[in-house]
Amino acid sequence: MRGSLVIVGAGPRGTGLIERIAANAPELYEGSAHQGLDIHLVDPHPPGAGRIWRGAQSPLLWMNSHAEDVTMFTDETVDMAGPVRPGPTLHEWAGIDGRTFADRQLQGGYLRWVHEQAVAALPDGVTVHHHPRRALRVSGPREGRQQVWLEGRPRPLHADLVVLALGHLDAELDDEQVDLAAYARTHDLVHLPPDFTADSDLSALAPGEPVLVRGFGLAFVDLMVLLTEGRGGRHDGDTYLPSGREPVLYVGSRRGVPYHSKIGYDWTGERPPLPRFLGPAQIDELRARPGGFDFGRDVWPLIEKELGFAHYHRLFTAHPERTAMSFADFDEKYAAIDDPVERETLAASAVPDPRDRLDLDALDRPLQDVRYATHEELQTGVRQYVEADLRRGHDSAYSPDLAVFLGLLSVYGQLVRLGDIGRRWHGFFSYLASGPPGPRLRQLLALSRAGVVRFVGADMEVRAEDGLFRASSPTVPGHSVEARALVEARLPEPTLRRALDPLLRELHAEGAAESPDGLLRVDRADGRILDRSGRPHPRRFALGPHTDGRTPGAFTRPRTGGPAFRQNDATARAALLFLGARTGRAAA
Structure with a gap:
C-alpha cells in the first residue's frame, strides 16, 4: 500500500515542509521509489503563495522586508539534522535590488516557484495532489489511519499522517x-x-x-x-x-505610534556573539524547573540582559569614541550584574550620551506619561517622533539598533523552545523588529500633513x-x-476556542491541548499535537502561528538560524521515519 501524507495548508509553511521532505527522503525513505507516497495538499488557495501571498490582491501592497532578507531555503546556520539545500533569496530569484521592498504579488511568484522546485526534488514514486478545498475535520484512531474530511467531498482522504500547516486564521468576534x-x-x-x-x-x-x-x-x-x-x-x-x-x-493604539521603521543600512564589522545570556543552557534550566517558570520574573530579565549585551557590544566595538571605559572592563562588570538598576548605573558610567544607552521601556512606550494640550500639538509631536525614528533608523552611527535587532532574532530562536510564553513578547518583538519600510512611514508623514x-x-x-x-x-x-x-486594524487572535476553522474547533473539542494563550500545543521536538494529558499524537502534527511553536515573522532572514526551518526539518524527518517504518522500507 502506498503511503499517504495529508498537509492542510499549501502556503509557505506547507511548501517548506515539502522542501524538507525532499531533502531528507534519500536518507530516511529510500523505499519510496518502490513503495510510493502520496502527498495531498489541501488548501482552497494556490500552492506556494497560499491566501496571504496570492496573486489576486492589490499590487500596491508590499512585503515588509527587504528582498535580500527573504528566503525559503536553509543554510549552515540552521540547527537541524537534515541536509542543507541552498537556494536563492527573493532578490536573487527576481533579479532586483536587495534593498527593494517587493510587492506581495512578486513574493507570491517566488513562493510558487519554490513550491515547484520542492515538488520536482521529491524522489520518484512520491506524487503531490492539490485539493482546492477547505479541510473540515480529522477523524481516526490514534494508532490507525486518519480521515481528512473536505468541504464538498462526500468521502474523506485517508492518511497515515496529517500535518496542519495553517497560516493566518479567521476568528469569531470576542x-x-x-x-x-x-x-x-x-x-x-x-x-x-x-x-x-x-x-x-x-x-x-x-x-x-x-x-x-x-x-x-x-x-x-x-x-x-x-x-x-x-x-x-x-x-x-x-x-x-x-x-x-x-x-x-483617526488612528490610535496602546502605544499611540507606528511600529519602528525597518533599519535602512547594512551590517558591517564584527557581530555580537549571540546567544550570550539567553541560550540553550538557560532554556534547558527554565524547562526543567519543577514548578515551571514565570515570564515576567524568570524570562524577561534574561531577554533584557541579552538585548543589552548585543547593543553595548556593538557600541564598544564600532563606536568606541562614544564610550568611557574599555569593553573588556564593561563586559566583565555587565556579565556579573543581574539587577536592571545596577546595569543602568553601569551603562551611565560607561556611556556618556543617554542616546547611546539602551532603554527598552522608553522604546516600548514612547508616549508613556506624555501629555499634549491640544489635538494639533499631538499631530506635531507624533510627526516629530516618526521623523526622528526614520533618521535614526537610516543612520549607521546608531548601528547598536541593528545589533538589538539581531539580538531579538536570537532571543526568538531560543524562546520557541519554551512554547507559548504569552502575548507580551510577541507584541514587543513585532513593534521593534517587524515595523514598516521607511518609505511607508514617509508616506504616513505626508498623509498626516x-x-x-x-x-x-x-x-x-x-x-x-x-x-x-x-x-x-x-x-x-x-x-x-x-x-x-x-x-x-489588526489580525484576529489565532486561538483554538475562537478560530472559525472547523478543523481546529473539532480538534479542541476532541481533547487537543491549548496553551495559556489559547494556541494549539505541540511537542517541541517534532511538532506532534499534544492532548490535554501531554501525550503527543502519533499521526498528527501542526506547524505555524496557530501553535505554541510559532516563530518570528512570515519568512526567514538568511543566516539567522531559521527556527521555522528547524521545525520543518524535524517534522519532515519524523514523518519520513514513521512512513518508512510503516512500509518496512526505512533506510538502515
Missing part, C-alpha cells in the same frame, strides 16, 4: 467586538472587525468621512495604502496629492455612545473624536 458589531447594526454604523486587510471590504468607508482606526501596526499600513493610493491619490516626493475619495483616518491621517494618542479607548463611535486618549486629556465608522 465579547467587545460582538457588542460593537451589534451597536453598529442598531445605529446604522460601519464596524470592521479584526481581519486580514486585503480581504476586508472597505467600500463602506465614505470619502471625507472620519473613520476611527484602532491599531498602528502592519494591518494599519495596508489600510492606509488601500484607502489613499488605492483610491487614486498619489505621492509626489514628500507631498500627498489626494484624489478626494479618501476618508479621514495633508490631513488624511490624524493621530489619536496612546491607550486609545473606543466607546459606543450617542449613536456614534467615540475615541479618546489620555495623551490629549479631555479631547475625543466622533465617527460613524470603526476599523479594528
Whole structure:
C-alpha cells in the first residue's frame, strides 16, 4: 500500500515542509521509489503563495522586508539534522535590488516557484495532489489511519499522517467586538472587525468621512495604502496629492505610534556573539524547573540582559569614541550584574550620551506619561517622533539598533523552545523588529500633513455612545473624536476556542491541548499535537502561528538560524521515519 501524507495548508509553511521532505527522503525513505507516497495538499488557495501571498490582491501592497532578507531555503546556520539545500533569496530569484521592498504579488511568484522546485526534488514514486478545498475535520484512531474530511467531498482522504500547516486564521468576534458589531447594526454604523486587510471590504468607508482606526501596526499600513493610493491619490516626493475619495483616518493604539521603521543600512564589522545570556543552557534550566517558570520574573530579565549585551557590544566595538571605559572592563562588570538598576548605573558610567544607552521601556512606550494640550500639538509631536525614528533608523552611527535587532532574532530562536510564553513578547518583538519600510512611514508623514491621517494618542479607548463611535486618549486629556465608522486594524487572535476553522474547533473539542494563550500545543521536538494529558499524537502534527511553536515573522532572514526551518526539518524527518517504518522500507 502506498503511503499517504495529508498537509492542510499549501502556503509557505506547507511548501517548506515539502522542501524538507525532499531533502531528507534519500536518507530516511529510500523505499519510496518502490513503495510510493502520496502527498495531498489541501488548501482552497494556490500552492506556494497560499491566501496571504496570492496573486489576486492589490499590487500596491508590499512585503515588509527587504528582498535580500527573504528566503525559503536553509543554510549552515540552521540547527537541524537534515541536509542543507541552498537556494536563492527573493532578490536573487527576481533579479532586483536587495534593498527593494517587493510587492506581495512578486513574493507570491517566488513562493510558487519554490513550491515547484520542492515538488520536482521529491524522489520518484512520491506524487503531490492539490485539493482546492477547505479541510473540515480529522477523524481516526490514534494508532490507525486518519480521515481528512473536505468541504464538498462526500468521502474523506485517508492518511497515515496529517500535518496542519495553517497560516493566518479567521476568528469569531470576542465579547467587545460582538457588542460593537451589534451597536453598529442598531445605529446604522460601519464596524470592521479584526481581519486580514486585503480581504476586508472597505467600500463602506465614505470619502471625507472620519473613520476611527484602532491599531498602528502592519494591518494599519495596508489600510492606509488601500484607502489613499488605492483610491487614486498619489505621492509626489514628500507631498500627498489626494484624489478626494479618501476618508479621514483617526488612528490610535496602546502605544499611540507606528511600529519602528525597518533599519535602512547594512551590517558591517564584527557581530555580537549571540546567544550570550539567553541560550540553550538557560532554556534547558527554565524547562526543567519543577514548578515551571514565570515570564515576567524568570524570562524577561534574561531577554533584557541579552538585548543589552548585543547593543553595548556593538557600541564598544564600532563606536568606541562614544564610550568611557574599555569593553573588556564593561563586559566583565555587565556579565556579573543581574539587577536592571545596577546595569543602568553601569551603562551611565560607561556611556556618556543617554542616546547611546539602551532603554527598552522608553522604546516600548514612547508616549508613556506624555501629555499634549491640544489635538494639533499631538499631530506635531507624533510627526516629530516618526521623523526622528526614520533618521535614526537610516543612520549607521546608531548601528547598536541593528545589533538589538539581531539580538531579538536570537532571543526568538531560543524562546520557541519554551512554547507559548504569552502575548507580551510577541507584541514587543513585532513593534521593534517587524515595523514598516521607511518609505511607508514617509508616506504616513505626508498623509498626516495633508490631513488624511490624524493621530489619536496612546491607550486609545473606543466607546459606543450617542449613536456614534467615540475615541479618546489620555495623551490629549479631555479631547475625543466622533465617527460613524470603526476599523479594528489588526489580525484576529489565532486561538483554538475562537478560530472559525472547523478543523481546529473539532480538534479542541476532541481533547487537543491549548496553551495559556489559547494556541494549539505541540511537542517541541517534532511538532506532534499534544492532548490535554501531554501525550503527543502519533499521526498528527501542526506547524505555524496557530501553535505554541510559532516563530518570528512570515519568512526567514538568511543566516539567522531559521527556527521555522528547524521545525520543518524535524517534522519532515519524523514523518519520513514513521512512513518508512510503516512500509518496512526505512533506510538502515
